[in-house]
Amino acid sequence: MTGQEIKEMDLQYNLHSWAKQGSLHPMVITKAEGIYLWDSDGKRYMDMSSELVNSNVGHGNRDIIEAIKKQADLFCFLSPAFALEPRAKLAKMVIDRMPDTMGKVFFTNGGADANENAIKIARMYTGRHKIMSRYRSYHGSSFGAGNITGEPRRYALEPGIPGFVKFFDPYVYREAVSFASEEEATRFYITKLREQVQYEGPDSIAAIVMETVTGSNGIIIPPKGYLPGVRKICDDYGIMMICDEVMGGWCRTGKMFAFENFDVKPDIVSFAKGITCGYVQLGGVAVSKKIAAFFDDHVLSCGLTYSGHPLACAAGIACLNYYDTAHILEHVNEVGAVLGEIEEGLKEKHACVGDVRYIGLWSAIELVKDKATKEALVPYGKDPDGVMSAIIKKLLAKGFFTYSHENIIMVAPPLIITEEQLREAMAIMDDVLCEVDAMIAL
Numbered sequence: 111m112t113g114q115e116i117k118e119m120d121l122q123y124n125l126h127s128w129a130k131q132g133s134l135h136p137m138v139i140t141k142a143e144g145i146y147l148w149d150s151d152g153k154r155y156m157d158m159s160s161e162l163v164n165s166n167v168g169h170g171n172r173d174i175i176e177a178i179k180k181q182a183d184l185f186c187f188l189s190p191a192f193a194l195e196p197r198a199k200l201a202k203m204v205i206d207r208m209p210d211t212m213g214k215v216f217f218t219n220g221g222a223d224a225n226e227n228a229i230k231i232a233r234m235y236t237g238r239h240k241i242m243s244r245y246r247s248y249h250g251s252s253f254g255a256g257n258i259t260g261e262p263r264r265y266a267l268e269p270g271i272p273g274f275v276k277f278f279d280p281y282v283y284r285e286a287v288s289f290a291s292e293e294e295a296t297r298f299y300i301t302k303l304r305e306q307v308q309y310e311g312p313d314s315i316a317a318i319v320m321e322t323v324t325g326s327n328g329i330i331i332p333p334k335g336y337l338p339g340v341r342k343i344c345d346d347y348g349i350m351m352i353c354d355e356v357m358g359g360w361c362r363t364g365k366m367f368a369f370e371n372f373d374v375k376p377d378i379v380s381f382a383k384g385i386t387c388g389y390v391q392l393g394g395v396a397v398s399k400k401i402a403a404f405f406d407d408h409v410l411s412c413g414l415t416y417s418g419h420p421l422a423c424a425a426g427i428a429c430l431n432y433y434d435t436a437h438i439l440e441h442v443n444e445v446g447a448v449l450g451e452i453e454e455g456l457k458e459k460h461a462c463v464g465d466v467r468y469i470g471l472w473s474a475i476e477l478v479k480d481k482a483t484k485e486a487l488v489p490y491g492k493d494p495d496g497v498m499s500a501i502i503k504k505l506l507a508k509g510f511f512t513y514s515h516e517n518i519i520m521v522a523p524p525l526i527i528t529e530e531q532l533r534e535a536m537a538i539m540d541d542v543l544c545e546v547d548a549m550i551a552l
């Protein structure tokens with residue numbers, strides 16, 4: 111098929127995510143290798159968002175492809191009720207990489223159903239019904255995960271599930287007050303959260319769910335002490351602490367899991383994306399030994415036909431092995447430091463860059479109209495003139511593929527990117543930000 115034919119057929123028969131269907135112009139991608147994508151005209155792009163921040167090992171990884179083929183030759187699918195080698199092995203590998211307090215895994219198809227099951231498990235285990243989560247969060251688009259999501263993508267589900275309560279994020283850059291230190295910021299946010307927990311009735315709260323580091327909504331990195339502060343609230347009131355590591359897990363932050371950066375042990379961890387890097391889709395929920403033991407004599411009322419799909423588990427095993435053998439964590443820390451330096455330089459140079467936030471190879475460039483007032487380049491929840499999509503198109507025209515959310519550009523390349531490739535890509539970003547500077551100066 112020609113590129114044009116693919117595009118026409120796609121638009122005629124596919125419904126695309128989060129979009130008005132009548133105004134779409136999807137790129138036609140025909141090849142992907144390493145950190146690169148090629149469109150049907152042969153133009154090459156650097157995949158600077160790792161697709162949806164899931165292609166951690168890049169495209170065309172032979173180890174993973176061969177593992178899937180080998181498993182496919184053996185058997186592609188058998189029911190989750192059986193004990194299967196790939197599922198058993200991968201569950202052990204997941205638990206081996208988590209804190210020693212964690213016990214077992216329930217596999218899902220992706221991130222949303224990982225969160226669905228995480229909140230179900232917390233409700234079953236505690237016998238309570240309320241779930242607290244934050245406004246600037248995305249946890250998936252299904253009904254439960256969409257209801258714990260705080261940003262506008264939850265609106266289509268409203269009125270939401272009773273007892274799902276939102277609290278404010280530790281978004282220091284946009285806080286109405288300023289703080290002298292990270293510890294002071296932590297005191298502020300934890301005091302407010304504790305107060306809100308009191309008002310909600312701690313005995314009714316099953317879980318507090320957080321993206322350990324907020325991803326799509328702008329790489330919001332909690333101040334020092336914040337997560338231990340949430341842990342303490344959870345411990346004081348018997349509330350389950352659920353860390354959503356769907357985007358932040360699996361080496362993205364320079365640690366295997368984002369929560370390791372903050373010296374905290376969650377009760378429940380949801381994960382997806384980087385466990386297989388999309389070679390076959392997979393997600394899961396890891397629970398503490400205590401929770402796992404509870405389900406020894408209580409029914410785990412969760413089930414999915416494809417829980418722990420053998421092909422996905424084979425891909426997951428190869429993927430986790432690859433992180434180790436290719437020393438991905440060390441690489442992320444080295445190249446991530448370069449990304450941070452470059453972004454600090456962009457913030458200093460460009461009038462349109464209000465803030466940069468980065469951890470490992472995961473970062474956000476927050477665009478403003480005015481650095482002093484911090485007025486966002488586009489208003490929250492709206493971009494009527496398509497300003498952000500025009501910026502993304504400019505990047506794309508120069509071979510830099512990524513996406514934006516609100517007034518934020520995501521920079522999260524595959525974790526195999528070299529320093530040279532990163533510098534080449536960020537020079538493109540620099541050029542485009544010059545154009546945005548010129549635009550806001552008008």
Ligand code: PLP
Nearest residue numbers: 220221222248249250321356357
């Ligand atoms: N949780 C987080 C933090 C995410 O970033 C996402 C997706 O981007 C999800 C959950 C949902 O994952 P999925 O799209 O696999 O359902």
